[in-house]
Amino acid sequence: MFLTAVRRSSNVLKSFKPLYDRVLVERVAAETKTKGGIMLPEKSQGKVLEATVVSAGTGLRNEKGELVALTVKPGDRVLLPEYGGTKVIVEDKEYSIFRESDLLGVFH
Amino acid sequence: MFLTAVRRSSNVLKSFKPLYDRVLVERVAAETKTKGGIMLPEKSQGKVLEATVVSAGTGLRNEKGELVALTVKPGDRVLLPEYGGTKVIVEDKEYSIFRESDLLGVFH
Amino acid sequence: MFLTAVRRSSNVLKSFKPLYDRVLVERVAAETKTKGGIMLPEKSQGKVLEATVVSAGTGLRNEKGELVALTVKPGDRVLLPEYGGTKVIVEDKEYSIFRESDLLGVFH
Amino acid sequence: MFLTAVRRSSNVLKSFKPLYDRVLVERVAAETKTKGGIMLPEKSQGKVLEATVVSAGTGLRNEKGELVALTVKPGDRVLLPEYGGTKVIVEDKEYSIFRESDLLGVFH
Amino acid sequence: MFLTAVRRSSNVLKSFKPLYDRVLVERVAAETKTKGGIMLPEKSQGKVLEATVVSAGTGLRNEKGELVALTVKPGDRVLLPEYGGTKVIVEDKEYSIFRESDLLGVFH
Amino acid sequence: MFLTAVRRSSNVLKSFKPLYDRVLVERVAAETKTKGGIMLPEKSQGKVLEATVVSAGTGLRNEKGELVALTVKPGDRVLLPEYGGTKVIVEDKEYSIFRESDLLGVFH
Amino acid sequence: MFLTAVRRSSNVLKSFKPLYDRVLVERVAAETKTKGGIMLPEKSQGKVLEATVVSAGTGLRNEKGELVALTVKPGDRVLLPEYGGTKVIVEDKEYSIFRESDLLGVFH
Numbered sequence: 001m002f003l004t005a006v007r008r009s010s011n012v013l014k015s016f017k018p019l020y021d022r023v024l025v026e027r028v029a030a031e032t033k034t035k036g037g038i039m040l041p042e043k044s045q046g047k048v049l050e051a052t053v054v055s056a057g058t059g060l061r062n063e064k065g066e067l068v069a070l071t072v073k074p075g076d077r078v079l080l081p082e083y084g085g086t087k088v089i090v091e092d093k094e095y096s097i098f099r100e101s102d103l104l105g106v107f108h
Numbered sequence: 109m110f111l112t113a114v115r116r117s118s119n120v121l122k123s124f125k126p127l128y129d130r131v132l133v134e135r136v137a138a139e140t141k142t143k144g145g146i147m148l149p150e151k152s153q154g155k156v157l158e159a160t161v162v163s164a165g166t167g168l169r170n171e172k173g174e175l176v177a178l179t180v181k182p183g184d185r186v187l188l189p190e191y192g193g194t195k196v197i198v199e200d201k202e203y204s205i206f207r208e209s210d211l212l213g214v215f216h
Numbered sequence: 217m218f219l220t221a222v223r224r225s226s227n228v229l230k231s232f233k234p235l236y237d238r239v240l241v242e243r244v245a246a247e248t249k250t251k252g253g254i255m256l257p258e259k260s261q262g263k264v265l266e267a268t269v270v271s272a273g274t275g276l277r278n279e280k281g282e283l284v285a286l287t288v289k290p291g292d293r294v295l296l297p298e299y300g301g302t303k304v305i306v307e308d309k310e311y312s313i314f315r316e317s318d319l320l321g322v323f324h
Numbered sequence: 325m326f327l328t329a330v331r332r333s334s335n336v337l338k339s340f341k342p343l344y345d346r347v348l349v350e351r352v353a354a355e356t357k358t359k360g361g362i363m364l365p366e367k368s369q370g371k372v373l374e375a376t377v378v379s380a381g382t383g384l385r386n387e388k389g390e391l392v393a394l395t396v397k398p399g400d401r402v403l404l405p406e407y408g409g410t411k412v413i414v415e416d417k418e419y420s421i422f423r424e425s426d427l428l429g430v431f432h
Numbered sequence: 433m434f435l436t437a438v439r440r441s442s443n444v445l446k447s448f449k450p451l452y453d454r455v456l457v458e459r460v461a462a463e464t465k466t467k468g469g470i471m472l473p474e475k476s477q478g479k480v481l482e483a484t485v486v487s488a489g490t491g492l493r494n495e496k497g498e499l500v501a502l503t504v505k506p507g508d509r510v511l512l513p514e515y516g517g518t519k520v521i522v523e524d525k526e527y528s529i530f531r532e533s534d535l536l537g538v539f540h
Numbered sequence: 541m542f543l544t545a546v547r548r549s550s551n552v553l554k555s556f557k558p559l560y561d562r563v564l565v566e567r568v569a570a571e572t573k574t575k576g577g578i579m580l581p582e583k584s585q586g587k588v589l590e591a592t593v594v595s596a597g598t599g600l601r602n603e604k605g606e607l608v609a610l611t612v613k614p615g616d617r618v619l620l621p622e623y624g625g626t627k628v629i630v631e632d633k634e635y636s637i638f639r640e641s642d643l644l645g646v647f648h
Numbered sequence: 649m650f651l652t653a654v655r656r657s658s659n660v661l662k663s664f665k666p667l668y669d670r671v672l673v674e675r676v677a678a679e680t681k682t683k684g685g686i687m688l689p690e691k692s693q694g695k696v697l698e699a700t701v702v703s704a705g706t707g708l709r710n711e712k713g714e715l716v717a718l719t720v721k722p723g724d725r726v727l728l729p730e731y732g733g734t735k736v737i738v739e740d741k742e743y744s745i746f747r748e749s750d751l752l753g754v755f756h
Contacts, residue, residue, distance in 0.1 A: 016403070018429040019395060049196075057429070058395070065392030068173030071127060071166070079124070081194065086405065086428060088373075097428050104194060104205050105126040105165070157304075176281030179235060179274070187232070189302065212302060212313050213234040213273070265520075284497030287451060287490070295448070297518065320518060320529050321450040321489070340619070342645040343611060381645070382611070389608030410621065410644060412589075421644050481736075500713030503667060503706070511664070513734060536734060536745050537666040537705070556727070558753040559719060597753070598719070605716030626729065626752060628697075637752050 013090045018057040021100045023072055024088070025051035025080065049080045050107075054095065070100045077107040121198045126165040129208045131180055132196070133159035133188070157188045158215075162203060178208050185215040229306045234273040237316045239288055240304070241267035241296065265296045266323075270311065286316050293323040337414045342381040345424045347396055348412070349375035349404065373404045374431075378419065394424050401431040445522045450489040453532045455504055456520070457483035457512065481512045482539075486527065502532050509539040553630045558597040561640045563612055564628070565591035565620065589620045590647075594635065610640050617647040661738045666705040669748045671720055672736070673699035673728065697728045698755075702743065718748050725755040 018024050028050040053076040059069045072078060081104055085096040126132050136158040161184040167177045180186060189212055193204040234240050244266040269292040275285045288294060297320055301312040342348050352374040377400040383393045396402060405428055409420040450456050460482040485508040491501045504510060513536055517528040558564050568590040593616040599609045612618060621644055625636040666672050676698040701724040707717045720726060729752055733744040 015432045016429050017432060019427050020425065022428060024429065055429075061386075061392060062169075062173040063171045063387045065386040065390065066173065068169060079196070088403065088428070101128065103127050104130060104196070105124055105132065105163075108123045108125055170277075170281040171279045174281065176277060187304070209236065211235050212238060212304070213232050213240065213271075216231045216233060278493075278497040279495045282497070284493060295520070317452065319451050320454060320520070321448055321456065321487075324447045324449055339648045340645050341648060343643050344641065346644060348645065379645075385602075385608060387603045389602040389606065412619065412644070494709075494713040495711045498713065500709060511736065533668065535667050536670060536736070537664050537672065537703075540663045540665055555756045556753050557756055559751050560749065562752060564753065595753075601710075601716060603711045605710040605714065628727065628752070 013054070013095075016055055016090075018055055018097060020057045021060045021070060022057045022097050023053055023070065023078075023100050023103065024055040025078060025085075025096050025098060026054050027051045027080070027094070027096065028077075049082065051078055051080050051096065052076070053078055056100070072100060072103065072106060079104040079107070121162070121203075124163055124198075126163055126205060128165045129168045129178060130165045130205050131161055131178070131186075131208050131211065132163040133186060133193075133204050133206060134162050135159045135188070135202070135204065136185075157190065159186055159188050159204065160184070161186055164208070180208060180211065180214055187212040187215070229270070229311075232271055232306075234271055234313060236273045237276045237286060238273045238313050239269055239286070239294075239316050239319065240271040241294060241301075241312050241314060242270050243267045243296070243310070243312065244293075265298065267294055267296050267312065268292070269294055272316070288316060288319065288322060295320040295323070337378070337419075340379055340414075342379055342421060344381045345384045345394060346381045346421050347377055347394070347402075347424050347427065348379040349402060349409075349420050349422060350378050351375045351404070351418070351420065352401075373406065375402055375404050375420065376400070377402055380424070396424060396427065396430060403428040403431070445486070445527075448487055448522075450487055450529060452489045453492045453502060454489045454529050455485055455502070455510075455532050455535065456487040457510060457517075457528050457530060458486050459483045459512070459526070459528065460509075481514065483510055483512050483528065484508070485510055488532070504532060504535065504538060511536040511539070553594070553635075556595055556630075558595055558637060560597045561600045561610060562597045562637050563593055563610070563618075563640050563643065564595040565618060565625075565636050565638060566594050567591045567620070567634070567636065568617075589622065591618055591620050591636065592616070593618055596640070612640060612643065612646055619644040619647070661702070661743075664703055664738075666703055666745060668705045669708045669718060670705045670745050671701055671718070671726075671748050671751065672703040673726060673733075673744050673746060674702050675699045675728070675742070675744065676725075697730065699726055699728050699744065700724070701726055704748070720748060720751065720754055727752040727755070 016024065027048045029048070053072050053074050055074055056070050056072055059067045062068050080096070080098065081102055084102055085098045088095045088097055124132065135156045137156070161180050161182050163182055164178050164180055167175045170176050188204070188206065189210055192210055193206045196203045196205055232240065243264045245264070269288050269290050271290055272286050272288055275283045278284050296312070296314065297318055300318055301314045304311045304313055340348060351372045353372070377396050377398050379398055380394050380396055383391045386392050404420070404422065405426055408426055409422045412419045412421055448456060459480045461480070485504050485506050487506055488502050488504055491499045494500050512528070512530065513534055516534055517530045520527045520529055556564060567588045569588070593612050593614050595614055596610050596612055599607045602608050620636070620638065621642055624642055625638040628635045628637055664672065675696045677696070701720050701722050703722055704718050704720055707715045710716050728744070728746065729750055732750055733746040736743045736745055
């Protein structure tokens with residue numbers, strides 16, 4: 001799914017690198033079917049808190065000024081906090097930027 | 109009890125790893141019987157503050173950027189603070205994510 | 217007095233270990249007699265600020281991530297601040313959890 | 325585009341060096357055409373969040389008092405946060421000053 | 433004056449040791465005579481800001497977790513800030529507990 | 541311009557040294573002519589944000605307690621933030637004191 | 649002027665040593681004459697922001713717990729911030745206590 005996402009995105013997005021501990025993510029599309037296969041109206045789907053990391057920063061500096069790499073990397077499936085993050089719109093598609101320390105966890 | 113909990117949970121949950129000092133916990137079911145065995149209505153049971161650690165992060169970074177392991181580990185029974193934490197719902201079951209420093213203690 | 221307190225408490229309490237710099241204390245029962253031996257009504261007894269340490273955490277981590285032991289230990293008689301702490305009820309008995317840095321002092 | 329921008333700016337601007345972790349940027353002009361080439365009224369263009377770095381500070385000091393260089397450099401195309409920054413007007417042209425840690429990312 | 437104060441105080445007080453950077457002080461009694469020897473009503477005496485240190489903590493921990501001794505010691509006459517501190521009543525006598533960093537100075 | 545400014549200022553000002561990271565600046569007089577040479581009423585001139593450094597402190601201490609020199613020095617032309625700073629009046633002339641970290645940049 | 653001030657002050661003041669980074673200062677008396685020698689009513693004199701250091705603390709501790717000496721010393725003429733500081737009255741004379749980091753500068 002990640003590769004598809006990147007392929008669909010513009011050159012602008014491909015060349016984008018978040019600064020320091022920031023991570024650019026794309027929310028996973030909300031499933032519109034129940035397990036039994038019945039389509040659900042948009043309203044009942046709630047807010048999607050899963051996202052795919054599109055691009056990750058180089059990490060924060062430690063006390064010596066050295067960059068400490070982030071834990072997440074492009075392609076990781078992450079769990080987002082319910083609030084926060086900065087919405088970014090590239091070619092009519094919505095992305096979000098979070099600080100890595102605000103992400104709740106990773107699905108391996 | 110812990111193993112049962114994981115077995116009941118989905119593959120998605122099994123693959124989930126909280127980031128840094130976060131801990132995913134599952135609240136212990138409130139007992140609905142008095143010691144004498146009389147069933148109590150839900151209302152009188154109060155808020156359950158005991159939980160089982162399902163998954164724990166890799167720890168916070170120290171000043172050199174090294175990861176310092178957490179104290180709690182999966183299977184630990186912990187005491188939660190009355191407020192705080194982030195509710196997460198996986199396959200219709202509710203979990204919570206806390207920072208380890210917000211947990212009050214561990215039952216060994 | 218401390219030993220009695222623990223003996224009266226449940227197995228659950230015996231196995232409880234506060235995390236990091238937290239300390240589990242049991243407030244000393246308010247004396248209901250004047251020095252002259254006259255029983256006083258509850259109201260005039262004020263809030264009890266003395267407590268016995270039941271269980272102490274392993275200490276906070278220093279900048280290297282090493283645990284620095286706490287000063288107080290189980291059995292210590294401590295002076296509590298007037299406000300703060302988290303009430304915990306185990307087998308119908310009330311305990312409190314404080315961070316050690318919020319305790320005012322120790323009676324040796 | 326960057327070179328043009330500097331050429332149009334005054335000598336005053338050329339000689340300006342932000343202090344420490346500050347970065348002087350010039351917002352990219354909002355495009356007033358749709359992809360299909362139809363001119364859009366100003367209102368529908370939103371706030372431009374892309375900018376070109378005109379001048380970057382020498383970096384912040386680490387714990388030893390040494391300067392740690394910034395990541396962005398003059399000519400970089402950066403993504404600005406929606407709020408914040410200090411507007412600066414030089415020769416009737418508007419620039420903004422941001423701390424580098426407030427910038428969201430760089431387009432390479 | 434300090435020795436007298438301790439002698440008057442209970443065994444409980446003698447055994448009390450403030451934690452870390454806390455200091456137990458006893459306010460100096462407000463003088464109720466003018467220099468010329470005329471007794472003044474209580475009201476005109478204001479708040480007494482001088483106090484005698486009864487007991488001092490072991491000091492705060494530095495970044496390595498080592499205890500750094502306090503500057504004031506029992507018997508020191510100190511100047512209190514106008515606000516702050518925690519009132520403590522031992523055997524009907526009032527004491528105050530301050531963090532050493534809140535004390536304004538020492539009279540040698 | 542800087543030398544003139546000092547010559548006009550009193551001996552008191554010459555002997556003044558800001559403490560630590562503070563910088564004493566004198567705002568550049570607002571130009572009251574347009575480029576075309578037409579005098580403008582005071583109102584249209586806005587707030588002058590350029591200033592000349594008259595005197596700079598010795599710098600802040602790093603974690604070892606050593607002084608780390610400031611970047612700006614007397615004679616530097618600096619860009620002030622729109623708000624902040626402390627107004628100081630010496631011999632009927634107005635100066636401002638800023639922390640160096642609040643200054644936006646330097647004109648070389 | 650400084651010596652006179654101390655001579656007029658009591659023994660209590662002579663023996664006073666501010667703690668850590670605190671500095672005891674005495675405000676310079678407001679001049680009640682214009683340069684031309686005309687006496688001015690009190691009201692027009694404003695708040696005096698110049699003061700003489702009477703006594704300075706031993707300095708703050710660095711991260712190792714070592715005391716780092718202050719920059720100002722008794723006898724220094726300093727510029728006070730407009731607000732802040734703690735008023736202290738010794739033998740009917742008013743003094744102020746400031747943290748050294750709140751002082752704006754020194755007149756050499």
